[in-house]
Amino acid sequence: MTIMDAIAERHSVRAFTPRPLDFATWDALDSYIREINDESRLSFTLITDDPTAFGQSLLAKYGHFENVQNFIVCAGPKGPDLEERVGYFGEAIVLKAQMLGLNTCWVGLTFSKSNVRRLLKPGERLVCVIAMGYGVSAGSSHPVKSEGELSTVKGEVPEWFEQGMWAATLAPTALNQQRWHITLENGVCRLTTAPGPYTALDRGIVRRHFEIGAANAGEAQVAWL
Numbered sequence: 538m539t540i541m542d543a544i545a546e547r548h549s550v551r552a553f554t555p556r557p558l559d560f561a562t563w564d565a566l567d568s569y570i571r572e573i574n575d576e577s578r579l580s581f582t583l584i585t586d587d588p589t590a591f592g593q594s595l596l597a598k599y600g601h602f603e604n605v606q607n608f609i610v611c612a613g614p615k616g617p618d619l620e621e622r623v624g625y626f627g628e629a630i631v632l633k634a635q636m637l638g639l640n641t642c643w644v645g646l647t648f649s650k651s652n653v654r655r656l657l658k659p660g661e662r663l664v665c666v667i668a669m670g671y672g673v674s675a676g677s678s679h680p681v682k683s684e685g686e687l688s689t690v691k692g693e694v695p696e697w698f699e700q701g702m703w704a705a706t707l708a709p710t711a712l713n714q715q716r717w718h719i720t721l722e723n724g725v726c727r728l729t730t731a732p733g734p735y736t737a738l739d740r741g742i743v744r745r746h747f748e749i750g751a752a753n754a755g756e757a758q759v760a761w762l
């Protein structure tokens with residue numbers, strides 16, 4: 538599966554089978570997470586066979602998650618851009634998991650924060666978790682806003698922007714709010730987000746998808762304002 542396939546096939550999955558992660562899958566994902574931690578200086582930690590993040594607290598029950606035994610703790614040092622960076626690097630992990638045959642769901646609210654905080658190292662700030670495992674289903678698609686609604690281009694639309702937007706419209710956002718907009722002017726992109734819950738995380742996730750789509754059309758380095 539290519540990363541573009543992973544973007545097309547990924548949907549949030551909240552119910553998982555009891556099957557533990559295969560050793561080779563766990564190993565590949567854990568190594569990838571280490572690479573991402575090295576690059577980002579953030580702290581993503583894969584926790585397996587631990588049901589305590591979901592299922593006990595009221596919020597976790599409200600979230601309708603079922604049988605979450607594996608999840609990634611998303612944390613890092615305090616800083617003004619922590620959430621956006623967690624979104625950007627965490628989405629790379631989400632897409633890697635999809636390519637390895639796993640299903641995922643970003644979870645900002647509906648999990649037990651107190652149980653997960655116990656897993657943090659000193660100095661780390663908890664941002665959210667990513668639930669993961671073998672889904673009972675592959676999830677389903679939901680309505681997405683059109684590329685026209687989500688972007689403005691001054692002049693011709695280059696192919697890399699087209700492909701970047703295709704990937705960005707499929708990026709998960711909290712509550713499926715898609716409160717973002719990308720403007721292209723003189724070869725430079727500007728990503729803006731309207732205020733709302735978790736939009737900083739959304740911003741990083743959208744930027745990751747956009748860059749993957751653009752790179753697929755040969756634009757290795759997107760210029761962001």
Ligand SMILES: Cc1cc2nc3c(=O)[nH]c(=O)nc-3n(C[C@H](O)[C@H](O)[C@H](O)COP(=O)(O)O)c2cc1C
Pocket residue numbers: 547548549550551600642643644645646647648676677678679707708709710711712713735738739742
């Ligand atoms: C930053 C972020 C936080 C989220 N938090 C929750 C959550 O607390 N509970 C939940 O059930 N889903 C949560 N989601 C999943 C979104 O509801 C889901 O991604 C969105 O509806 C789009 O669906 P899709 O992922 O299938 O494309 C979150 C997603 C993102 C990106």
